[in-house]
Amino acid sequence: MNNPERNKFYITTPIYYVNDKPHIGSAYTTIAADCLARLHRQLGEEVHLLTGTAEHGNKIAQSAEAAGKDPQEFVNEVSAKFSLAWDTLGIAPDDFIRTSEERHVKAVIEFFKKLKESGKVYEDDYEGLYCIGCEAFKKESELVNGLCPLHNKAPEVVKERNWFFKLSDYGAILTEKIEDGELIIAPNSRRNEILSFIKQGLEDIAISRQNAKFAIPLPWDESQTIYVWLDELFNYCSAIGYESNKEQFNKFWPADIHVVGKDIIKFHCIIWPALLLAIGEKIPAKVFANGFLTVDGQKISKSLGNAIDPVELAQKYGSDAVRYFLLREIPFGQDGDVSEEKLKARYNGDLANGLGNLVSRLTNMVEKFLDGDIEQYIASPKDLSEVFNDFSSLNFSEGLNKIWAEIAWANQLIDKSKPWDLYKTDPAKVEELLINLVALLYDIAIKLAPIMPETADKIRKIIEADKIVKAEPLFAKIE
Template identity: 40%
Template sequence: MTYSLTTPLYYVNDKPHLGSTYTTLACDALARFQRLEGNDVVFITGVDEHGQKIQRTAADRGVTPQEHCDAITKRYISLWSDWGISNDRFVRTTEERHLPLVEAFFKRCEANGDIRIGRQTGWYCVGCEEFKDEPPEAKDPYCPIHQKALEWRDEENLFFCLSNFQDKIEQLISQPDFIAPANRRKEIQNFVAGGLRDFSISRVNVSWGLPVPGHPGHTFYVWFDALLGYLTALLDDGGTVDLDRLASVGWPAQMHVIGKDILRFHAVYWPAMLMSAGLPVPARVFGHGFLTREGQKMGKSLGNVLDPELLLERCGTDAVRWYLLRDIQFGDDGDFQQQRFSDLVNNDLANTIGNLLNRTASMARKWFGDAVPQAGTAIATDHPLRQHAEAAIGQVRDAMPDMAFQRASEAVLQLAIQANGYLNERAPWSLMKQPGQEDAVGSDLYAVLECCRIVGLLLNPLVPDLSERILNQLGQHTMPEQWHDALIWGKLPSEQPLPKPNPVMQRLELESPL
């Protein structure tokens, strides 16, 4: 099956931040898992490049909007490459092929009677690119998100008739799997219960946008244009930009992953637009929480913004991926705490997993000719480590499709803990001194090394670089494209040469604040 998933299309008003990195890393973990499960994955990310905010930012910088977009988009592409993100498509809403798709989609909605002309009057936030529910007589209204004054607007706009879809949207959001996590569904249900109102899909006097066909002077509202980028990306397969081809290239998306602040656009506006155009809605929309730092909201004014480029340079991909996916229940808000970050990475990856592999491989090399010992009794169905490994495999494969990365990480870590406990209990360093116990020691070491191999495989979606180093340390130099056969207990070949052990994870020593 085709499994298509998307990050948001990030707004290029400024350089990438930790929030966009967090979302992208989570999607990357899910994409890697789905590929290992044997699915044909189309992992989409990209950028949203239109709107008045970009127009003004570019003017303030003394460059054209296109020059501004090119510079910021280049940083996104470079950063995702540095982080090892495995996206299949990267879409820009300034691409030439995006305009004909937007026009074709709009014409379908218009032909179906879901577009009307009207006046939009009210207080508008350029930063949010949306009107706010402030009373007309409000004095000095401002946006609490962007800490900027709102602007009064009174202009002719085109409207999408969202009110036409009240019943259909109510039915859609009542489905338990459409919005995740469950607490977000209640928020959207409360919003929809208040009555859906038509929303503006065009602006006048905003030149940096796509022109609306048949309506001179109007450009598309950035949200209408940006959401359609998901479709443009799917159709970027060498074929024509034809909405009727979407079913053959992976639409509907299996998963949209977005921050909770834009859930309404993805769970209400976007499905209604698709319904109007006669296209299927996505299978699931996942709204995750926000990241704070040491209990405080991150912001330039506080000087506590975590730069993803600096994090990568000082800590590496494995440490950051593990902390964000292991420590925070995806969907909830999370707090980045530097001491906990170091402690988790060092205890989980360097100590529990890394030292387990290092000391077991060292003993195997010392006593069994630099190679994996014979399996012996380790392959028995009732062997305790085999049972723990098979349980961990099931837990990971159950957790990952629901983006329960914390649960998946814990299952892998617990397997390593069980293997450490088994090794300490069996004490091969003592048993080897007893006559006639060589086979028993070999079997014990084989079982622990096999646990390490399973750990390495299960870690691949979460921390792919560490996974590769673990497997290499076991003489396994290629990660399988699919892991069904590889996850069967006993696949580590006896007598396979073991390379000289090297630490697979360096300890984090962060003496100064990130």
């Protein structure tokens, strides 16, 4: 939609650290990106959905050591878990990049050579507070009681000679591009956060580290390694062929949207576009930040033992139910609370009693009263535009609210019309009612396809069959 003349849509998720298996937060971001990718495919665009894993840095070296494994063996295992988790959740990326792959490493080296040539890079001594959990330097003002608020750990004092990027040169141009809408940041609260952060004045950033393990050497100074965050950001370019396939790169770059968590927007909305401008590349069109999830009102943490496993939920309730729950429950972009109890309530209420019930009673009546014979109905695109507009602006919950209002209306109409009695006196009226309701259900299936692809497919097949027969329950109730 952002590039009608090119008819392409390049969408990315963050790449995830392979220090642990996928959690509900990374599943949430990736499901949303997959739904958006499916929507754009359905609209006939050439879509490229990229996800992957970040496999460099001290944190990963430490996790591998704790697991008693060789780092490469360790990252191979955890990366495979991510791939499998996304598959279980119905997520279908077009590419899965791993930062330990040669295609990535080669591209990052090219990128850094260009960055050096830009004249925006210099060497200096540096002393700062480094949180290994964040893999980032922290300002005193960002700490709470001397601890990193995200990791509850005191950062290390790091004093070393590093290479720096003149980020301080980019405040005015970034502000202009954000205000002009050349770089869209959503939701608006995040846009305001970035604009006010830039207003306080940007500081130059270290782009290399001394003595970092498991990282890419700096091409012009082998005593240093590339700061992992910058290596990782470049995955969005390396994956589509920055170094190896210019034709594909030119086709897909710039990204139409980076979907990220709100904790990493400074990297994506300030550092990343500034680096791209320095090397003469286009900047992404849009960065959308989702909020944080809590479980039963508590921050998700391993030590609290409240982490809920998205793969286990998908195995128990089905991937469509998990996708539906996460995108319906919380307006995308806001923080929200999840729990298995809430998922179960939506599963039994909205899915089994709502959509599932409509499908089974409607198909039952079409079989009984119309002998399963019904005219083919093809949805007109006009009927779909409102919900698809909600989805394309990542307003998933609003679009789903509209679909479920139609489901509730259809169920009520059946209750009120009492087709079982009406058929005895006015079979033509029942026929008209059922044809209209099947048409509505077909529309609903098309609208739901990006969010609940398996369910949508089942409903379409039921309606498109030569003869409609009473459908098996789509969602068996779970007590």
